[in-house]
Amino acid sequence: MIISLYRTMQSFIRLHTLNDGFVTSRSGEGFGYESSYVPSVNGTYFTDERRIAQNRIALVCEFSDRSGYAEAVKYADGDGTMLEYDTGTEKYYRKVRFLSAQPKVMKLGRIRATLTFDALTPYFQAVERYVYGATDPQESFDVHPDLPMRLYAFVQPFDDVQSVTIAATGAGGSIPIGSITVPGPFEVADQIEYSSEPTDCRLLINGESAAGRLDMSRDNFFDISNTADLTVSVTSGAVCYVHLILYTYFKEIS
Secondary structure, eight states, X not given: OEEEEEEETTEEEETEETTTEEEXXXXXXXXXXXXXXXXXXXXXXXXXXXXXOOOEEEEEEEESSHHHHHHHHHHHTSTTOEEEEEOSSOEEEEEEEEEEEEEEEOGGGOEEEEEEEEEXXXXXXXXXXXXXXXXXXXXXXXXXXXXXXXXXXXXXXXXXXXXXXXXXXSGGGOSEEEEEEEEEEEOTTOOEEEEOOTTOOEEEETTEEOGGGSOTTSOOSOOBOTTOXXXXXXXXXXXXXXXXXXXXXXXXXX
């Protein structure tokens, strides 16, 4: 497995060479829960709360010199850094926050350093679809990850519209899962950007926050069951361009 510090396809450091850094060992990547209990009589307990525990991930890396180590630390401490896990057949990601780097000088000027991160998500993949033109664009996703999923949608009308609705349903569009309606009016080429990602929930109109347009009595940023055969539809009453991303989360990867 190859591990990289990652932001986009054009920006990453592959920790698989001595120049960039070579991961020799890693820890803290698994999955688990934190639990609290209420004691009862005779030594029995009832579960009070069970929640997913946050991981602290440590990567032990070797660098050929201090410049490569310094570059990796600078990159790790930037905004939006993720860890990419390339298994050879699939790629998975974890959003992380850099905590520390502990270097040690080795023979021949090499640096061995432990880079430590707090995990902000479980392992995930981003399944993308692009839809052009249809009056009510919709896309089906047949994925079954371990944990509930979240959704990103970018909508750009090709004509004036009064509102945009983004909805998720189960198999065949028969079982409603959740929906959000963004009231307009919207003009040609307006950009509506919606994300229900747990670490990045947002609604933007032309790059500006539009949270004030939401009906706060509703759950606008809904979970999607990890067992759903999913259909996502965008209803605008006009032809538009739609970019959909389904975030699928996993307890473990192989």
